[in-house]
Amino acid sequence: MRPERLEIAVIGGGLAGSLLAITLAQRGFRPIVFERRARYDATEPERGRSINLALAARGIAALDRCGIYAEIEPLVISMRGRMIHEHDSTLKLLRYGQRDSEQIFSISRTALNRKLYEIATRRHGVEYQFDSPCIGIDAGSEQPIIETHGRVRTLDADIVFAVDGAGSAIRGALEEFGALAVSDERLGHGYKELAIAPAPSGGYAIDPHALHIWPRGNYMLIALPNTDGSFTATLFLPLDGRTSFASIGADDVSAFFCEQFPDAVGLLGSLEEEYADNPTGLLGTIRCSTWTFDNRYLLLGDAAHAIVPFHGQGMNAAFEDVATLDELLDAHGDDFQPAFEAFERSRRADVLAIADMALENYAEMRQRVRDPDFAFRQQVAFELERRFPDRFIPRYSMVMFHPEISYAEARRRGFEQDRTLSKLCANASRVMDVDFELAERLVGAA
Ligand SMILES: Cc1cc2nc3c(=O)[nH]c(=O)nc-3n(C[C@H](O)[C@H](O)[C@H](O)COP(=O)(O)OP(=O)(O)OC[C@H]3O[C@@H](n4cnc5c(N)ncnc54)[C@H](O)[C@@H]3O)c2cc1C
Numbered sequence: 100m101r102p103e104r105l106e107i108a109v110i111g112g113g114l115a116g117s118l119l120a121i122t123l124a125q126r127g128f129r130p131i132v133f134e135r136r137a138r139y140d141a142t143e144p145e146r147g148r149s150i151n152l153a154l155a156a157r158g159i160a161a162l163d164r165c166g167i168y169a170e171i172e173p174l175v176i177s178m179r180g181r182m183i184h185e186h187d188s189t190l191k192l193l194r195y196g197q198r199d200s201e202q203i204f205s206i207s208r209t210a211l212n213r214k215l216y217e218i219a220t221r222r223h224g225v226e227y228q229f230d231s232p233c234i235g236i237d238a239g240s241e242q243p244i245i246e247t248h249g250r251v252r253t254l255d256a257d258i259v260f261a262v263d264g265a266g267s268a269i270r271g272a273l274e275e276f277g278a279l280a281v282s283d284e285r286l287g288h289g290y291k292e293l294a295i296a297p298a299p300s301g302g303y304a305i306d307p308h309a310l311h312i313w314p315r316g317n318y319m320l321i322a323l324p325n326t327d328g329s330f331t332a333t334l335f336l337p338l339d340g341r342t343s344f345a346s347i348g349a350d351d352v353s354a355f356f357c358e359q360f361p362d363a364v365g366l367l368g369s370l371e372e373e374y375a376d377n378p379t380g381l382l383g384t385i386r387c388s389t390w391t392f393d394n395r396y397l398l399l400g401d402a403a404h405a406i407v408p409f410h411g412q413g414m415n416a417a418f419e420d421v422a423t424l425d426e427l428l429d430a431h432g433d434d435f436q437p438a439f440e441a442f443e444r445s446r447r448a449d450v451l452a453i454a455d456m457a458l459e460n461y462a463e464m465r466q467r468v469r470d471p472d473f474a475f476r477q478q479v480a481f482e483l484e485r486r487f488p489d490r491f492i493p494r495y496s497m498v499m500f501h502p503e504i505s506y507a508e509a510r511r512r513g514f515e516q517d518r519t520l521s522k523l524c525a526n527a528s529r530v531m532d533v534d535f536e537l538a539e540r541l542v543g544a545a
Pocket of ligand 1: 110111112113114115116133134135136151152153154231232233234262263264265266267268269290333380399400401402408410411412413414415416417
C-alpha cells in the first residue's frame with residue numbers, strides 16, 4: 100500500500116503526538132490528530148499539569164532528527180546544575196556535568212506544544228481535530244470512537260497511534276478488551292505548583308541558570324525558570340501522614356514554609372491562595388504488558404509508559420520513542436507491522452530502566468543531595484570520567500547527556516559504578532586521597 104493511502108489516526112496532540120505527526124508527515128503520510136483539548140492558541144495552560152519541563156539531550160536529539168530543534172532553541176533556558184537551598188538558606192551549586200555543554204534546558208509546556216503544533220500544521224499541513232477526545236474503541240470494528248461536541252463517530256483507520264498521555268483512553272479500552280495488562284504503581288506523593296514572580300526591579304529573583312531544590316528528607320520544593328523572569332515552583336509532598344497534603348491546610352501553609360523553606364517564602368507572593376486553589380497532582384508509574392494491538396495500534400509516550408518526574412525524562416523518553424520509531428520505519432521501508440514489533444522489542448528494557456531510575460532519583464533529590472558523601476562521590480565520579488573518559492561516564496550524565504547510551508545500559512553500568520565508587524571512597528575523604536591505580540583496575544573491569 101502506498102504511504103499516502105493509509106489512514107493514520109494520532110490520538111492525542113500533546114508533545115509526543117505532535118512530534119510523531121511531524122515525523123509521519125515528513126515521511127509522506129497524512130496523519131490526522133484527534134485532540135481532547137480546545138485549540139492551543141485559544142486556551143490557557145491546563146491547570147495541574149507541569150508548566151515547565153526539563154529538556155535534555157535525548158529530547159533534543161529527537162527534535163534534531165526531524166530538523167526542528169533550531170526553532171525550539173529560542174524557547175529554552177539553560178540550567179547547569181542543582182542549586183541546593185539548605186535549611187539555613189545557604190546555597191550550594193551541584194553541577195550536572197563537568198563540561199560546559201552538559202546542561203539541561205527549562206521549557207514551557209504550552210510554548211513547546213504550540214510550536215510543535217505550528218510546525219505540524221503550517222509546514223506539513225497536518226490536520227488537527229480539537230475538542231475531539233477518543234472515548235473508547237468500538238468492540239465490533241475495533242476502531243477508535245471520537246466525540247466532538249456531542250457528535251460521536253467511529254474512525255476507519257489503518258493505523259492508530261495512542262499518544263493520549265498517562266490517562267490514555269485507548270490503553271484503558273484495550274485493557275478492558277483483555278488485549279493488554281496494565282500496572283499503575285502510585286507513588287503516594289503528589290505535587291502542587293506555585294509561582295515565583297520576576298524580581299520587582301525586573302529580571303529573575305534567583306539564579307535562572309539552575310534547577311533550584313529545597314531538599315527536606317521526605318519531601319522537597321523545586322523551581323525551574325521561565326523565559327519571562329518568573330519561576331514555576333513545585334512542592335512534592337506525601338499525600339497522607341504527618342507532613343503531607345492531607346495534614347497541611349491552606350491556613351497552615353505559611354507557617355510550614357517559614358519553618359522549612361524560609362528563603363522561598365519571600366519569593367512566593369500568593370502562597371496561601373495558590374496552595375488552596377491549585378490542584379494536587381498525582382504521580383505514578385504505568386507499565387503495560389504490550390504496546391501493540393492487532394498490528395494496527397501502537398502506544399507511545401506516557402500512554403505506554405508514564406513515569407514519575409524526578410529524572411526529568413518523561414517527555415525526553417516520549418520524544419526518543421518517536422525517533423526510535425522513525426529509525427525503524429527507515430529500516431523496514433515504511434512497513435508499520437514489523438516496525439511496531441521491532442519498536443516493542445527494542446524499547447521495552449529502556450523504558451523499564453528509566454522508570455526505575457526516575458523513582459530512585461526522588462530519594463536523591465529530596466534527601467541524598469544534602470549528604471556530603473553524595474557530593475564527594477560525585478567529585479570522584481567526575482575525576483574518573485576525566486581520567487578514563489572512554490570507560491567511565493557517571494550514570495546521571497549517561498541518562499541526561501548521552502542519547503547514544505540506552506537507558507537500560509546506563510542503569511546496568513550505574514550498578515557497577517556504585518560498587519566501584521563505594522570501594523574507592525571507603526578510605527578517602529578527598530579526591531587526591533583516592534587510589535587511582537585501584538580505580539584504573541576497577542574501571543577497566545566495568
Ligand atoms: C510534575 C511533572 C513534571 C514533569 N517534568 C518533566 C521534565 O522536567 N522533563 C521531562 O522530560 N518530562 C517531565 N514530565 C513528564 C512529561 O510531562 C510527560 O512525559 C510528557 O508530557 C509525555 O508526553 P505525551 O505526549 O506522551 O503526553 P501528554 O504531553 O500528556 O500529551 C497527551 C495529549 O493527549 C491529549 N489527550 C488526553 N486524553 C485524550 C483523549 N481521550 N483523546 C484525545 N486526546 C487526549 C491531551 O490533552 C494531551 O494533549 C513531568 C511530568 C509531571 C507530572
